[in-house]
Amino acid sequence: MALESAGGSIIAMLAELMVEPVGRQFRYMFCFNNFAQEFKEREENLVSEKDRLQDVVRAPERNAEEIYKDVKKWLEDANNEIEGAKPLENEIGKNGKCFTWCPNCMRQFKLSKALAKKSETFRKLGESSEKFTKVADKRPPQRIEFLTSKEFTPSKSSEEALEQIMEALKDDNVNMIGLYGMGGVGKTTLVKEVGRIATESQLFDEVLMATVSQNPNVIDIQNRMADMLGLKIEENSKEGRADRLRQRLKKVEKMLITLDDVWKHIDLKEIGIPFGDDHRGCKILLTTRRKNICSSMKCQQKVFLRVLPEKEACDLFRINAGLDDGDSTLNEVARDVARECHGLPIALVTMGRALRDESAVKWKRVSKQLKNSQFPDMEQIEEKNAYACLKLSYDYLKSKETKLCFLLCCLFPEDYNIPVEDLTRYAVGYGLHQDGEPIEDAREQVHVAIKDLKACCLLLGTETEEHVRMHDLVRDVAIQIASSKEYGFMVLEKWPTSIESFEGCTTISLMGNKLAELPEGLVCPQLKVLLLELDDGLNVPERFFEGMKEIEVLSLKGGCLSLQSLELSTKLQLSLLTECECKDLISLRKLQGLKILGLMSCLSIEELPDEIGELKELRLLDVTGCQRLRRIPVNLIGRLKKLEELLIGDGSFDGWDVVGCHRRNECKPNRTKFVVSVSRIIIEDTEG
CATH class of the missing domain: 1.20.140 (Butyryl-CoA Dehydrogenase, subunit A; domain 3)
Known part of the structure; x- marks a missing residue:
């Protein structure tokens, strides 16, 4: 075989x-x-x-x-x-x-x-x-704006407006649509729903969205659109940037561009949006509180988003208040409270959540307060009641830390993605952090406060957990509360002409407004917090801080600052300098009360002065983005006995002289996060 x-x-x-x-x-x-x-x-x-x-x-x-x-x-x-x-x-x-x-x-x-x-x-x-x-x-950013939010509740008025908008989008003779209605009525939520439907039904090749706000920032609008298109704009001039965006948009045959929260006539050409004869396939959908803006922008279709009728308003309020059908006493009071909200969804939701699980006595007291509320500066009765509802929602916040976090959010620009880490640092500088507590405890307090504020809709979530947003109407209320004599906040666009207006001021914010000039000095005897953004190259006057003996928090973005000008600011606890040209760093040793020092993206810094080691109270040092930083003196970090957190950007390691290494760059870390003697050291490492 x-x-x-x-x-x-x-x-x-x-x-x-x-x-x-x-x-x-x-x-x-x-x-x-x-x-x-x-x-x-x-x-x-x-x-x-x-x-x-x-x-x-x-x-x-x-x-x-x-x-x-x-x-x-x-x-x-x-x-x-x-x-x-x-x-x-x-x-x-x-x-x-x-x-x-x-x-x-x-x-x-x-x-x-x-x-x-x-x-x-x-x-x-x-x-x-x-x-x-x-x-x-x-990867192109996910179009999260166009996903239906959890708060979106269809109503008869929103369904009618949605139907009108969708018909206009399909009409070849209509290329400009205006959606108008009161602040807080749900315009932004509705246009996000329009964007989602338009995207899923493939009505357009591209669906873009940008927020305009009261003080339009053309560069921000351009960047937002460029990000969604995966376009990198390298030009510096306004004309060059606009032309680059225009050429890219003209390659899209059919597109919808939503411009949210428009307060005045905007020049589409200045932004770089091709329109009309320049691009017949481009349709614009804008939202505004003012009907006359629709006329100014020559909208062929004007759509009015009405407030909720009484029954729908009451239902929305009851859902957020957690009321059962069987509780006749509270349901009767609920109708009164909902009626005082005048059909505004944002007021109904915040008021309902503020009263959830509260007693019938408090419900009746709130109803009475709303009826007697007075906001003489408000033109419309509905707006007055919206403010009253939001103010009461704030009043019923149980924690002073949560209230402080809420008010700090109004210091940021309108429609701004507020970094939670920045909130933490401001809260520490504002006194939320006790001397014996670690900064991580303050961070946890801020996260708890944000969770509470989100739960009652006084803050909104964003695409990431690292940022939050504030509805513009809520921000208006927060500014009104914070600007009272009790708090003394001033949220400005430019310096007021009257110096006396600073006398009782404790907090000044000009964030988001690049100042081209500064006064030589200010008399601000009670000022504790100053947040500024300057044009590149603008020098802060040497005597600028002399009249601010009580200042504890300074945040400065851009410009040129000599640290010597802060020598008399001995109560300073927090100094955040971003993209700033810093001079005389050795003067930092005079600021013995500093708990947080940030020198982020300060390209003029090549070496940290040995004098920083004398800051015995320093808890956090942030030098991320300092790409020219080459040397930290021997034992400087070791001398900072209370240092809890050290943040260093990956770019800062190039060319470092590191003690114990025979060659430069030999000790460059290859991990994103690691822990040594201090409690938190973070290394940004983009290369993996």
């Missing part, structure tokens, strides 16, 4: 010899070990190449970039080929060494042939990876 089997193998093998060139076939018979060795080498090379490419891909994946499809496919194919070759590896170990008249010779012949074929596949696949000079591209 063995002879017959061997004979059958020989016959089958001879048949194969007739198909391919004889020389190649004889190699399969006599050079098995060569084929096995080549197979193993090619397989190892492919595994190494796969691992290398996988490592290259890992960093952009963490950076939320889009990995190219052909790269993904190559990795998948390589993995499949490697996994699929395992049976061949097993066969190599089983294969016999005999040939003549041996039952295994045919198996050896076929295995050699299979190994040669697989080796060639490995070779071609490995060589094809050389074309991947770039593996990823920045």
